[in-house]
Amino acid sequence: MSRTQPHYFGAGPALLPAEILQQAASDLLNYKDSGLGLGEISHRSALGVNVVDSAKATIKQLLAIPDTYEIFFLQGGGTGEFSAVVYNLLASFALKTGKKGKADYLVTGSWSQKAAEEATRLGVDVNLAVDARKGSANGKSYGTIPDPSTWTLGSAAETAYVYYCDNETVSGVEFPYIPEVPEGVELVTDMSSNILSRAFDITKFGLVFAGAQKNIGMAGVTVCIIKKQLLARPKEADLVALGIPLPPLVLDFPTIVKNNSLYNTLPIFNVHIIYLTTQRLIDNGGLKVQQAISEAKAKKLYDALDAAPKGVYNCIVEADSRSRMNVVFTIPGEGKEKAFLDGAKERGMTGLQGHRSVGGIRVSNYNAVSERSIDMLVDWINTFAAST
Amino acid sequence: MSRTQPHYFGAGPALLPAEILQQAASDLLNYKDSGLGLGEISHRSALGVNVVDSAKATIKQLLAIPDTYEIFFLQGGGTGEFSAVVYNLLASFALKTGKKGKADYLVTGSWSQKAAEEATRLGVDVNLAVDARKGSANGKSYGTIPDPSTWTLGSAAETAYVYYCDNETVSGVEFPYIPEVPEGVELVTDMSSNILSRAFDITKFGLVFAGAQKNIGMAGVTVCIIKKQLLARPKEADLVALGIPLPPLVLDFPTIVKNNSLYNTLPIFNVHIIYLTTQRLIDNGGLKVQQAISEAKAKKLYDALDAAPKGVYNCIVEADSRSRMNVVFTIPGEGKEKAFLDGAKERGMTGLQGHRSVGGIRVSNYNAVSERSIDMLVDWINTFAAST
Incomplete structure (x- = not known):
């Protein structure tokens, strides 16, 4: 048994590190x-x-x-x-x-x-x-x-x-x-x-x-x-x-x-x-290290959303209350959110739907979500904004 | 990953079938x-x-x-x-x-x-x-x-x-x-x-x-x-x-x-x-089949205990209330229970200690305990009785 780590942004139950799952399966x-x-x-x-x-x-x-x-x-x-x-x-x-x-x-x-x-x-x-x-x-x-x-x-x-x-x-x-x-x-x-x-x-x-x-x-x-x-x-x-x-x-x-x-x-x-x-x-250096990683990943996401042409992405949460863990936004316009989710899926990224009670897009940025996954998503956020 | 199914009689959490654990580990x-x-x-x-x-x-x-x-x-x-x-x-x-x-x-x-x-x-x-x-x-x-x-x-x-x-x-x-x-x-x-x-x-x-x-x-x-x-x-x-x-x-x-x-x-x-x-x-035929297996395994255990020379094993539970799932008995005499447990362990059988509140021996006979495990234990029950 082995696995390729997926690019998954679900809000929970959420991704776990591959090596932990391997160990758990063995145990x-x-x-x-x-x-x-x-x-x-x-x-x-x-x-x-x-x-x-x-x-x-x-x-x-x-x-x-x-x-x-x-x-x-x-x-x-x-x-x-x-x-x-x-x-x-x-x-x-x-x-x-x-x-x-x-x-x-x-x-x-x-x-x-x-x-x-x-x-x-x-x-x-x-x-x-x-x-x-x-x-x-x-x-x-x-x-x-x-x-x-x-x-x-x-x-x-x-x-x-x-x-x-x-x-x-x-x-x-x-x-x-x-x-x-x-x-x-x-x-x-x-x-x-x-x-x-x-x-x-x-x-x-x-x-x-x-x-x-x-x-x-x-x-x-x-x-x-x-x-x-x-x-x-x-x-x-x-x-x-x-x-x-x-x-x-x-x-x-x-x-x-x-x-x-x-x-x-x-x-x-x-x-x-x-x-x-x-x-x-x-082993990875403790919470100070993880905190820096979490903040850097979140910053990349918010920076990309903020840098998009005005009106493409709508971040509802006020800047000083924005979650580093769950980056929530909407994409105004008929069919836009579906197009964003479909394009993400084509690129191997899933778990991006907003909570059923509020809709929109939600990017969960928990510890197990890699910088590579975030970089891929930022790339898609930029590409989608440019093409829309 | 693979495993040899152990001969384990613990009262719970208890043994699970090997093929189920393999499937679960993969899932x-x-x-x-x-x-x-x-x-x-x-x-x-x-x-x-x-x-x-x-x-x-x-x-x-x-x-x-x-x-x-x-x-x-x-x-x-x-x-x-x-x-x-x-x-x-x-x-x-x-x-x-x-x-x-x-x-x-x-x-x-x-x-x-x-x-x-x-x-x-x-x-x-x-x-x-x-x-x-x-x-x-x-x-x-x-x-x-x-x-x-x-x-x-x-x-x-x-x-x-x-x-x-x-x-x-x-x-x-x-x-x-x-x-x-x-x-x-x-x-x-x-x-x-x-x-x-x-x-x-x-x-x-x-x-x-x-x-x-x-x-x-x-x-x-x-x-x-x-x-x-x-x-x-x-x-x-x-x-x-x-x-x-x-x-x-x-x-x-x-x-x-x-x-x-x-x-x-x-x-x-x-x-x-x-x-x-x-x-x-x-897949194995339903509960009628499992019931027959459970009863047959329990009967083997109680028959062996009852057949031992009087005084070797002491089943406290009255005959018509005896559990098919947890066969409980004591072995009167200084050091006898320890000798029984040690001998079982030498033969690869574990999980036989009675509950910490009552002591003695407890054989849990749940669905995942195989007939082979029970047969091995019955053999040891007989051997121990003959040697004591």
Whole structure:
């Protein structure tokens, strides 16, 4: 078995490096000469625990995570986390204050919107401290991060956490900074689509989570990094008395952490791919190097789009909120987008359709997308613009 | 890449057929000549949806599931289901009766015990209609299924569901029949460790679920089969008013079913292994054939244990509750179990240690364990007995 690395720009599940897939395929049949494949060994065996510990260690090293934080793995993806954040952050806040906390959501795209909706559904008093749709032409479009001076953040006495999505894959909006929040309020972020593309200061956060299927590995595992002190809990009866919903055990962070992510059966094979991906980043020089590569690739794309004759490409996202990970644009004119996609396909480039909810073109520029793929696409962006 | 099929008897994650692993490894690199591996394609692409639909179709065919039932996939394993059962079955019952239902649990081993504990934790009025520990020497051991005449089942007016675990992997207790429950009460079972080892009448059940990592595939996906009429729901506000906890969206059955298991990112690669496993069973003649094989293999093991000189092997489980899937026994005498395990290992047989909570020996006899492996083990059981 071998493969030619494709020129694929899908938004996730996304491309993986060829050498990692080769290694994973081999490990699926016979892992470390154990005679068993990695999908067959017990998660609690020495080999299984080592997979978990290895992935934790490489994440810790790459992101320079101090001992005051825990790394753990969950199932259920980002959507599972939308709920898990509610249960767990409200429980921590209740221990600290004896109250049911409120929550601030910075809604800058469809994923933070979904997270806010789930919190509301689960009974949280949600404050949309930012609603980036307001002020857009139709009141529904995302494409900007409003200035922090306009945010209506709640007080530390009442607010358990501030939630935001660091990179919105659908609309292509990425935070260029870490939001400032009042002292004592925990900052929570969904980094599913841009984690491992740049270094960041974890100590600004109470919780960072990321579904694995974009920049880290395959679907089926979510990486969580939490400030250890947020794992303390009041009695569950006290939470119920405060009207705070209890998590199902599979989303109860203290239970998962106490058991080194092995309270129940974790998909070890999927975790192993996280290990391979993070070890490869370390071998390649770490996140500073990857960050430079990610930024250079994104710059090439935006430069080409901006350099095209006016009106050919329409980048909706404001310049200072443009995502390095998901470059989103439309091509005005009947049949133009189809012609662009068809031409790309003829040249061996796929996965460029925009999200079904917004249409247009979306170029996902995750870590596994090579500079060669980006160069080919930039060439096509230029050629298409010249011919149109 | 190739492999020699090991003689492995682990309880799960468990052995997979070599040809399925070969196919899966190849599909990880390039699936159906798409140029992309199966971990990289979008779950919502035509190829991705086809993986889900194919796995559903083979499960439907194998288990002869009528159109009045839905098949769907979740993340979170059996432990996730312990909670999901509560949220979803109570919601169905509330629609029917306007009340918060109670639940009967038949506790015959540690998994049904954990399920009952989780239901209690989530606020259900749990009735232990069976507690198989009662009557055992220490009040803690499992090893029997009490006669149905002794069960204290609740009434249909009050009881949302009766829950049991069809095969308890830790203690090796398996139901030889489907429990009878009062008309109108839904029967729910955890078949994680014996599904696809025998045919059964799905119409007796409201819900059957099974973590994939024993007889169906790899960890990371749970198969659920539900009676369609149980997917109807009252308004969520009505549930909250009744004190019924809301599920996180990832465990909300109607949301998952409405989206063909693709509400959020399903690990398609792991689902594909389910398809490969179920298609292979169909190709091999279906569940009647597999059932005969499973029973023949189990009989060989129990016959060998029973034929040994009295006192060499101690089968704790009563004869009519013995699991075909997990053959559990102890070997009385200082150092005897270690000698048995060491001798097995010398002969190339591993995964025979009992669960860490109970010790002893456990032979898992899942579908992927070959007759040759069983014959080798029977030979060692005989040899060890003769030499001791």
